[in-house]
Amino acid sequence: MREPRHPARWSPASTAALAVTALTLSGALLAHLGFVFLGVAPANAVSVRHHERIDAYVQPEFAQDWKLFAPNPMQRNDAVGVRVTTVDADGRTRLSDWINLTDQDIESIRGAVAPSHVDQNMLRRAWDSYVATHSVEGDLPKGARGELTGAYLKRVVLQRVGAVRDGGRVTSMQVAGRFTLIDPPAWSREVPSDTTEYRLLPWWPVVPQDLREL
Structure with a gap:
């Protein structure tokens, strides 16, 4: 049993x-x-x-783009662009047209079911951090954090540009931002802004150290 x-x-x-x-x-x-x-x-x-x-x-x-109890969505259109100088194999220097990096990110996001966090925020946050830690006059860094945000923005932009552009080696770069306020809704009494603000950063040299592990 x-x-x-x-x-x-x-x-x-x-x-x-x-x-x-x-x-x-x-x-x-x-x-x-x-x-x-x-x-x-x-x-x-x-x-x-x-x-x-x-x-x-x-x-x-x-990270969240809103504040608890007080949602505050972005009220302006931002665009970050860059232009570069390159050197051809024969030593000739060229200046590129402006490259709209924000537009490239928007194209990567449009229609994507699960858009990348990199495409949505990396460039914008790098630019915002730079602006917050550098003076308008002379673009001088405000302490050690300013130096870090400057190096970070440079690297983020170089990741999109690459070491070679149109057959030439990239030797320097200049980054700029363009900001346009979004028009208020029709029911609002706010007056729409018809101005666009720009911020042009100084030219930065591009050395082999900047291109490591891009």
């Missing part, structure tokens, strides 16, 4: 391991929600004091 089967029982060690895992996952989830909440919430004592840690966690993957 066969003995009746007994249901499997968890050992104390297995139960403890499951409890620790559940607590760890719960803690990680709460920490994630807390960081994201502080990243989008209005400025407060906690977010101001720990803004560097919050930005370091939120910005790489969980």
Whole structure:
């Protein structure tokens, strides 16, 4: 006669391991929600004091383009462009036409079911970071962060331009931005702007070090 089967029982060690895992996952989830909440919430004592840690966690993957309780979508059309000088094999120097990099990103996004975060935000954020950390007069960097954002913008643009353009080696580049305010809705009393702002950055030399691992 066969003995009746007994249901499997968890050992104390297995139960403890499951409890620790559940607590760890719960803690990680709460920490994630807390960081994201502080990243989008209005400025407060906690977010101001720990803004560097919050930005370091939120910005790489969980950045939001709106503020909690006060959605503020972009109200202008931005376009970032570049022109380069190249040197042909015979030593002749050429100046390229302006290349609209933002237009290239828009074409990559249009019609895409799952558009790339790179195409949507990388160039725009690189430009915004540069503008926020450089003076208008002379384009001087504001501290070490300014130097980093300048190098970052240069590298992002070079990734799109490449080391060779129209058969010539790229030797220098100039980046510029164009900004046009979006017209207000018909029911608004705001007066539409008919001006376009430009910002022209100085020429940057392109050396072999800039082209490494592009």
